[in-house]
Amino acid sequence: MNKTYFLWLFLCLSVFSGCYRSFESERGLVKLPLSFDPEKHCAALEVEIESKKYPLQIDTGEFADLVLLDYVLKDIKCKIEREPVASLDIKNNRYLSPSYEIPQAKILNIEFRDPIVVEESDEFLRNSLFQEPVEQEANYKTSREVAGRIGRGFFQHRKLLFVFPGFLFDVDNPSFLNTFFEVPCEISDRGILLKMDTDLGSLTFLLDSGSTHSTLNADLIEMEGIPEIQPGVRKINSHRSIMGSRDFGTISFYVFNADLRFPHFDGILGIDFFLTHTIYIDFELEKIFLRKRK
Numbered sequence: 001m002n003k004t005y006f007l008w009l010f011l012c013l014s015v016f017s018g019c020y021r022s023f024e025s026e027r028g029l030v031k032l033p034l035s036f037d038p039e040k041h042c043a044a045l046e047v048e049i050e051s052k053k054y055p056l057q058i059d060t061g062e063f064a065d066l067v068l069l070d071y072v073l074k075d076i077k078c079k080i081e082r083e084p085v086a087s088l089d090i091k092n093n094r095y096l097s098p099s100y101e102i103p104q105a106k107i108l109n110i111e112f113r114d115p116i117v118v119e120e121s122d123e124f125l126r127n128s129l130f131q132e133p134v135e136q137e138a139n140y141k142t143s144r145e146v147a148g149r150i151g152r153g154f155f156q157h158r159k160l161l162f163v164f165p166g167f168l169f170d171v172d173n174p175s176f177l178n179t180f181f182e183v184p185c186e187i188s189d190r191g192i193l194l195k196m197d198t199d200l201g202s203l204t205f206l207l208d209s210g211s212t213h214s215t216l217n218a219d220l221i222e223m224e225g226i227p228e229i230q231p232g233v234r235k236i237n238s239h240r241s242i243m244g245s246r247d248f249g250t251i252s253f254y255v256f257n258a259d260l261r262f263p264h265f266d267g268i269l270g271i272d273f274f275l276t277h278t279i280y281i282d283f284e285l286e287k288i289f290l291r292k293r294k
Contacts, residue, residue, distance in 0.1 A: 028172035029161065032107055034058070036165035037145060041212035041271045043164055044146045048106040050076055054147040058168065059210030060192055060281075061268075062151030063087070065115035066105065072147045073119055078103055085118050092263050095121040105154075110170060112154060120148055149210060152192065155283050162209070162279040164271070171280070180280060180289035183243035187286040190264050194288065197242035198251075203266040207279075207288075211270035216253040217262050223255075232257040248277070248292050 035044045035055060044055040047066070054072055064085065073079070079100040087095050098119045105112045161169035185207075186193040192207040200220050216236070226234045234255045241248045253267060262268070280289040 030170040032168040059149040061208030064118045064151040065153040066117045068148035164274040181246040185288040198238040213254045216267040
């Protein structure tokens with residue numbers, strides 16, 4: 001890990017500290033502490049199932065309630081088998097995974113009744129877009145410090161305030177929204193989709209905290225003249241990122257080899273976007289408000 005990255009992370013943490021203090025006095029907020037791994041770009045939350053606690057990555061790009069590694073599912077005694085669940089990754093690969101209903105999962109004292117739990121697919125892990133080869137297969141489960149993922153289905157009736165890298169807030173009364181900007185969005189089976197006017201035109205982005213980088217569909221870019229930062233990877237900036245009535249400024253995007261095609265959107269706003277913006281999502285009313293960190 002280079003010095004530039006650690007400097008960037010230090011600045012993110014410094015901004016986060018000031019941002020967190022601004023919400024500390026708000027009423028109606030339940031603080032859900034996160035762990036953040038800067039090397040794996042992973043924000044995780046501790047979930048309790050049958051009196052055992054498991055760190056799970058927060059993945060807003062995942063539709064399921066919970067996705068758990070096989071060893072965790074084997075530990076869960078009380079579960080009812082349901083129909084296998086079909087899913088697609090961003091490369092349009094299709095996976096079929098066993099699923100189960102469990103009576104309850106808890107985060108602190110917040111209970112979630114009858115969540116559907118999907119077994120993590122080994123193929124999905126091997127095909128993960130941003131994993132290095134050593135993490136793609138045999139070493140994957142031991143190299144990660146998480147036991148699975150929390151999908152957006154788990155939070156479908158809640159209001160959440162994302163203040164990465166340190167905290168997630170469960171919100172009762174969002175009285176702080178006068179400092180935020182509402183942005184056009186769609187929250188559906190296809191994902192959390194945001195419309196953005198960029199240097200490349202009006203584009204649709206998947207808001208995905210499980211993605212390690214913000215990316216663009218290679219079809220949108222004329223590759224010639226853009227140097228590779230590593231084999232098969234380029235990086236470009238959009239100096240305009242207008243959502244709703246607000247220009248959120250410059251956003252950097254990675255562009256991968258042309259064999260990558262996003263099926264329903266033009267790009268991804270990944271964990272790096274969460275680290276530079278405070279994000280409020282009302283899943284029930286399907287509304288999103290943003291505030292860029294200073």
